[in-house]
Amino acid sequence: MSRELSELFDRNRQWAASTEARSPGFFTGLLSQQSPRYMWLGCADSRVPANELVDLLPGELFVHRNVANLLVHSDLNALSVIQYAVDVLGVQHIIVVGHSKCGGVRAALDNHRSGLVDNWLRHVQDVRDTHEAFLSGLPDELRIDALVELNVLEQSRNVCRTTIVRDAWQRGQSVAVHGWVYGLHDGLLRDMAITASAHEEVADAYDVALASLRQRWRQAVRQRASRTTSTEASGSTSPISSTVSSRAPSSL
C-alpha cells in the first residue's frame, strides 16, 4: 500500500481509539441499529463535510451527496436513500444543502464543458434558465451564489414532490423538508426558509422563499452599487473594500 494510503489507515486507527476513549462502547452501541433524526442531501464537494460542520457523530446523520446537491426524479440512487430514510429510519428532517462558490453550479452557469458530468449539470442549467430574467439582472460575480440559492429552493421542492415524501405526509408521518446554504468563507449555514412539512405548504413555502431570495439579492446589488459610488468618490482603490463588496449579500 502506498504511504499516502497507509497514512489514512493510521489516522483511522487514531480516530477510532480516541472516539472509543471519549465514549466507551460507542461503536458496539451502533451495531444493532441507527436512528438518525436528519437526512442530509448535499454537494459532493470535499470542503462541505456533512457530519463535521453540524458536529454530529456517526449514527446521527443519514447522508446522500452528489455534484451540486440535486434531487432528480429519475435518480434511483437518491430516491432510494430518501425512501430508506423516510420509510425505514423515520427521519424527521430532510435538509438540502448547497454551498457558496459551488464548482458544479459555476460550470453549469458558465456552460463549461467537463465531460459526462455536463449531462448531470444540465439540471442546474434548467434552474438557471427558469430564473434567467432574475439572474441576468445581477452582476457576473454575484450570479453564481444566487444560482446556488435558487438551486437549493428547486431541489428542496423536488424532494417535497417525491412520491416518498408525499406518501409520508398523506399517512400523517412527521417529516419536514428544508433548504440551507453553507458559506465556504465562514463555515456557517444559512436557512433559505423553504421549510415544508405538509403538501399544502410546499407552494407557499417556495413562493415566499423565492421572493425573499430575490429581494435579498437585489438589495445586495444596490448596496454594492452605493459602495462602489462612495469608493469612487473618495478616490479609494482599497482591495479590502472591493473584496468586501464582492462578498454580498451577507447571507453568503
Ligand SMILES: [Zn+2]
Ligand atoms: Zn458544490
